Amino acid sequence: MTDIEVTNLGKRFGATEALRDVSFSLSGNKICGLLGRNGAGKTTLLSILAGYKRPSTGAVLIDGEPVFEHAAGMARTCLVRGAGDATVPTRSVRDVIDLAGRLRAGWDDEYAGELLESFEVPRDKKVKALSQGKRSALGITIGLASRAPVTIFDESYLGLDAPSRYTFYDALLADVLAHPRTVIISTHLIEEVATLFEDVLILDDGRLLLHEDADTLREAGAAVSGDAELVDSFTPGLRVLGEKTLGRAKSATVYGPLDDERRARARAAGLDLDPIALQDLFVHLTSGGSR
């Protein structure tokens, strides 16, 4: 079982602070979703986790060892970016697969072949001649067949059609059941993959907004609606993420545990309490910025 420990991580590019004071720990072979808007710092964080970039401040330890310029730490991680752009574009699919096999201790060549076949990726073609979707599929193949203790997919669905994305999700689940490991998935397609997540990390403007159990998050958000005055008298003490008013009616999106007492109070006041979807909660939590 792999432990990831991220402490006070910061990354600066010139005047831009891409990451600020990010700390979290992941253990127990979880599938974790990394969510954030464009420019929130997801790719920077994942690149540092994989040892591709040096942090400006703070540290990443995988099983107690640093990853940057540290072969043992880096070998534990396999990062797949976008449409497989870490692969060599001028080489053939076959060469890229052979190379990945030589670099990865846990590589399963037979499994890689099965995946290429189910995604219908031709082995003879050069990587640059593949469509974006097929390049994504090649990246996914490398990530899954690497069996790396920390396998990271950074928007690895780009250009993939819906059936291929579901092939990816099904293969991922089957493979982590057979070979448990830590998987981090960054995605904008929240609704599609959210049931796969055990944990969710949300980055916003370079900061870690939250790290929470996915089911706890689903429980934490609610929409309170009814007469405006009644809604206003109900929300103090709760974190209000957004409000909408129409005449005397009001709906407030709140975040925080709603215990039985509060729920009973809402019922007694004639207020409606509706659950909100993870994606809506994400939108509310991260829509404050001016991007």
Add this chain to the structure above:
Amino acid sequence: MVFDDRSPIYRQIAERIENEVLSGALAGDEQVMSTNKYAAFHRINPATVNKAFQQLVDDGILYKRRGIGMFVSPKARETLRARRRKTFFADVVEPMVARAKAIGIELPELVARINELGEE
């Protein structure tokens, strides 16, 4: 997608299995799908499925047979019926009476209709 993203998935799983027990689709001492198969079939995180099944074991709805799998408790249906009876009035009858009042249906009319349905 069978499971929605608006309430904890583990609770939705538990409720589905409870409903299958209540309807008789799952009988006492019948084996249920393994958590891994369930996770793969419904495309759900295995830890989430484990949590749901563990809750059903804690509630006495399922029981484990070491090395074989999970089974429906012989008394599961009775347990669930008793539990749902407790919340039936608060969940179903009270909102129904409130709605009837709001649209001007008199209680005797409501009771008469309930009696009619009971005789059918």
